[in-house]
Amino acid sequence: MSGKRRLLTLKEKIDIVETYNREKLSVRDLSKRFNIGKTQAAGIVKSRSELLSKWQSNVNTDMKRSFLKPMGLNIDKFCYDWFVKARNKGIPLSAQPETANISDDSDEEAEIISNQTNNVTNYQQAIRLVKDLQEFSKNKGDSSAMEMLSDLELHFQDGMFKTKTRQTMLFEFFSVP
Known part of the structure; x- marks a missing residue:
């Protein structure tokens, strides 16, 4: 032994x-x-x-552990794609708002940037929110996360989420096209 x-x-x-x-x-x-x-x-x-x-399938023969299960790989791919889209749209992904670019008379720009900084600010939060989405989807019995997203969007529009909760953050996180 x-x-x-x-x-x-x-x-x-x-x-x-x-x-x-x-x-x-x-x-x-x-x-x-x-x-x-x-x-x-x-x-x-x-x-x-x-x-x-x-x-x-010719994977790495020196690999000792495979850390991610297929679901984890899907989460990583989804989060990466979202971050690429957000970066291409110019959405700041750091915790600090980019207030240097705001002109004094532009309240609309200030509101947009403050809303963006309420979104997910780093990769770990994004992964946690995606896992929450999947958990919520499993509990609801839906097989498709996209159906859950549309339900969540309807609830948000109906005003069911009055305060900034994880559900609201989920909606904001996935609202970037």
Whole structure:
């Protein structure tokens, strides 16, 4: 039994899977041969089809962990796309408003910039809001986040959210086309 859990690369996991398929060893024998824990060996044997598909798709063989599940990748892609669109429209994405560009007589510009600074100010808040959106969508039973967004927009227009809450921030966050 190994004293400390080892993080195996994808190549090492494939070696374990191939040994298991070739010699039909038990989990205990695999753990002794490769100096890993029984639980880790059992997990590798259990997910061998997933590991083989990763291996065949030519992902990084030195990868030890895959941090993001498919849902996390979708969130990252969505947030990145939103930030690119917001940056292209010139919306400030920092916590400090850009008041230097405002002329004294332009109240409309001042209002626009103050509204923009109430939006999501950094990437971590954006991810948290997207996760809230998905949680809200799951609780409601909708399979589509876009349906939830249109519902949220209707609630916002009906004045159901009187104060600046997370729901309002969600609406503002996703209102950038």
